[in-house]
Amino acid sequence: MNIVVPVKLVPDLVEELEINDDGTDLERDFLSYKINEFCDHAIEEALQIKEAHGASVTVIAIERDETDKVLYTALAKGADRAVKVTGVDEAATTHTAAKAMCTVIAGMDYDVVMTGVQAADDRDGQLGILLAGYLGVPCVSVVSDVSVSGDTLTVHKEYSGGMMARYEVTPKIVLGVQAARQTPRYAPVSRVRQIMKETELEEVLVGDADVDVGSTVRRMYTPEKGEGAEMLEGSSEDVAARIAQLLNEKRS
């Protein structure tokens, strides 16, 4: 079974996000990117399937500042192949990213595409579902439990309240992964360094993926602070005393 995992890199939400001068996008200079955490789960689930049933895992990412590191890390974790897609604008919409991924994946011999269910910048939809549309194959997203039996996969799609729907699917298929069966593994830095020395990443230039998404951002902004929380100041002791007081008032 050949599994392809297109991953998204997204701005690190721990850092402060600034808006550009036009007020229509993030200020992307100095923005630091990291792998979308759901895509990290998609890599993990693909590696789990590889280990349990045998599979070849190819990880693909569009070029950003941290892409090399993300791809080398995926190889260090056990992926067989890593491909960097170049020529796609940093501010590309998810439709455009999906189209670029489609251009690369359509020519591959794949059975299953697994990607993160959603990402922090999905203004125009989610990568997996859009990609499935461009590839002309079905997609099940919000998937958390994948098992393989022969040519058939059984997947669980999550609804709210812990309810799930079980589906049987036949490749070729795209899966939007919500959570892997275990926490994504860690690749030791030494192993990643070694891979970097020994391996050259494959690169594919996609120059013409631009999709007209039919909408434009008029205004991007930090939501107005509402009343928000009353912040409790002072030492841990002071704050603990105040919280204890609030809790006791509420309990009495």
Add this chain to the structure above:
Amino acid sequence: MGQDILVVAEHLKGEFADVTFELLGKAAELAGATGGSVSVALIGSGMKDKAQELGAAAKVYSVDHTGLADFNPLTHGSALAAVVDHAAPRLTLVANTSMGMDLAASLSVAKDLPLIAYALDVQVDGDAIVATSQLYGGKIYAESASTGASVIVSVLAGVFPADAGRTNGSPAIEDVAAPDGIDDAQVRFQALVEPEGGDVDITQHDILVAVGRGIGSEDNLPLAEELASALGGAVCSSRPIVDSKWLPKTRQVGKSGLKVKPKVYLALGISGAPEHIEGMKDAELIIAVNTDETAPIFEFAHYGSTEDLFDLVPALTEKLK
């Protein structure tokens, strides 16, 4: 394309989801601005018998087929595309839920229609549909405009009042033929899997101590448990804790977990991703502890502290004993 607003009805086990009524209420408000009327795409089996619950709409486009009884992203997707071809709506409103995400994005590609996702609001502004998306974990909002002849907006659950769309009536029912190949699809629904029964029902507790990624490791969970026990409450969590298997799924609060409404919700090391907020925003008293002063949780909390929870929680537990 016309001026009508099409709401995609979501249902599970024969009941319409609240978000369907939320969208209907909003659609009724917007129809005044587009000069069109409200219609519903109702895809299922036997659901049109419940069409009277959709009285906020003038018309229901029904795709009724035994093979469509349970949601299937592939076959329900083709059925929705057929309805959109038939109804030619100006605006299609879909819930930004597990089911709705699949439908909205696949429709966008299949019919080459603009999609604005994660919407907190939708307006009609002249010849444009304007929607505000909640992005970057709730830290940034983006207001997008589309002058496309037909636009899809996927709306977050819980942002519009459901009561506004909960009207009984007798909308006209128009049958739309089910697409071919429903019984022989590449994606086959097998069964609904009910959540496993848990040790603790967090929806029944008045006091919840919720832990998030900031708790650091499974070894630190006793900190929260001791506090919960001093308060006579229970421990619950955000998604990452459950994904790490530190707590069972039955303790998860949020979009794919449980919705809770306790008297007190003490959020420890929770950033407040929109998916989590959806499950706890109606708590009577929310106190949040997070060292990141920009964490969105502080927007929803009544009281907040940026103290390190590893200092604060033991001190607090001591005071409550």
